Amino acid sequence: MPTTENKNVFNRLQEAVRKDVERLFGVLTQRFHIAPHPGRYRSVKMLILTFKVICILHNTCVESRREGFLSRRRRAEGANEGGGAGDAEGENVGSGSAEGNGRDDGPVGCDSGQGGGAGVGAAAAAGGPAPGGVHVGVNAPPLLNPVDQPPAGGMAAAFEAWGEARNADEHAQLRADLTAHVWSGRGDLLAPYLS
Amino acid sequence: MMNRNAECGFPGCMGSLDCSHWAWHQCPRSMAGSYQSRKGSRGIFVEAVCDEDLWIWHLFVGAPGSLNENRVMHQSPLYLDVTAGRWPPRNQSFTLNGTARSLSYYLVDGT
Numbered sequence: 001m002p003t004t005e006n007k008n009v010f011n012r013l014q015e016a017v018r019k020d021v022e023r024l025f026g027v028l029t030q031r032f033h034i035a036p037h038p039g040r041y042r043s044v045k046m047l048i049l050t051f052k053v054i055c056i057l058h059n060t061c062v063e064s065r066r067e068g069f070l071s072r073r074r075r076a077e078g079a080n081e082g083g084g085a086g087d088a089e090g091e092n093v094g095s096g097s098a099e100g101n102g103r104d105d106g107p108v109g110c111d112s113g114q115g116g117g118a119g120v121g122a123a124a125a126a127g128g129p130a131p132g133g134v135h136v137g138v139n140a141p142p143l144l145n146p147v148d149q150p151p152a153g154g155m156a157a158a159f160e161a162w163g164e165a166r167n168a169d170e171h172a173q174l175r176a177d178l179t180a181h182v183w184s185g186r187g188d189l190l191a192p193y194l195s
Numbered sequence: 196m197m198n199r200n201a202e203c204g205f206p207g208c209m210g211s212l213d214c215s216h217w218a219w220h221q222c223p224r225s226m227a228g229s230y231q232s233r234k235g236s237r238g239i240f241v242e243a244v245c246d247e248d249l250w251i252w253h254l255f256v257g258a259p260g261s262l263n264e265n266r267v268m269h270q271s272p273l274y275l276d277v278t279a280g281r282w283p284p285r286n287q288s289f290t291l292n293g294t295a296r297s298l299s300y301y302l303v304d305g306t
Contacts, residue, residue, distance in 0.1 A: 017208075017211065017247075018211045018213075020211060020245065020246070020247050020249065021210075021211040021212065021213040021243070021244075021245050022213060023249065024213065024243060024245045024249050024251070025213070025215040025241075025243075027249055035217070038217075038218035038219055038220035038236070038238070040220050040221055041219075041221060042221055042223070044239065044257055047217070047219060047239055047256065047257065048239075048256045048257045051217065051241055051254070051256040052254065052256065055243070055251050055254050058249070058251060059250060059251055062248055062249055062250050063250075
């Protein structure tokens with residue numbers, strides 16, 4: 001439970017930002033009616049394939065509708081700026097589809113190049129390398145980025161990265177810093193959500 | 196996306212991560228045990244990372260329904276990549292409360 005005022009503010013903002021991903025599954029089920037209904041396949045492989053297809057189609061929809069998209073925050077920004085906003089806020093509502101796509105395609109390409117399959121596009125483009133047996137609960141990593149065995153930087157680097165990602169102190173510190181950051185800018189950040 | 200998240204007040208955030216459950220009608224009896232979710236139905240877990248306009252950046256389907264979200268995350272390729280150091284790219288650093296960091300993060304909730 002948040003105990004102090006600034007933790008409370010941080011909590012509120014995190015809720016507001018996280019609601020998007022909570023929305024995601026709602027939107028998916030509304031858009032593709034196969035998603036809310038229980039899967040009727042016999043194998044996990046087919047379930048995985050189906051959901052991947054749903055998500056790819058969903059991403060396509062998002063891309064095609066991006067121009068008309070107005071999040072609550074951006075709407076508030078637009079209202080504050082008298083609607084038009086225009087060039088100064090390139091990421092804003094009025095940005096054309098070319099820019100919108102360019103903005104998001106860049107990182108995607110970069111992801112699949114460096115990251116090793118963090119993008120759904122990369123995972124799906126590999127033709128859905130579904131697990132061999134039904135008991136395998138893990139999607140196979142995309143074939144586009146074969147994993148080096150042993151890791152390129154040697155095992156020491158791998159262990160170091162693991163320790164870094166799992167560092168609890170770092171996590172607490174990050175949260176504290178985020179809280180402080182949010183607290184310092186609370187007026188602007190929370191304004192769109194407090195109606 | 197990172198810029199937009201920074202505008203939201205979370206610089207360095209790579210989107211939010213969530214899990215959902217998808218029921219599976221025709222689950223074979225032999226696997227019913229491992230696919231039984233906490234809600235009683237059988238199904239699989241779907242883990243997704245998306246950003247503000249619902250663009251899905253990462254998707255992981257197929258974890259048995261009996262796992263909790265933590266366990267799902269522990270076997271997702273995203274997590275394995277993060278812990279192995281292949282992801283995220285370290286060239287984007289951000290400053291937070293006076294401290295410079297280069298390891299980006301995902302926004303998750305409890306459970």
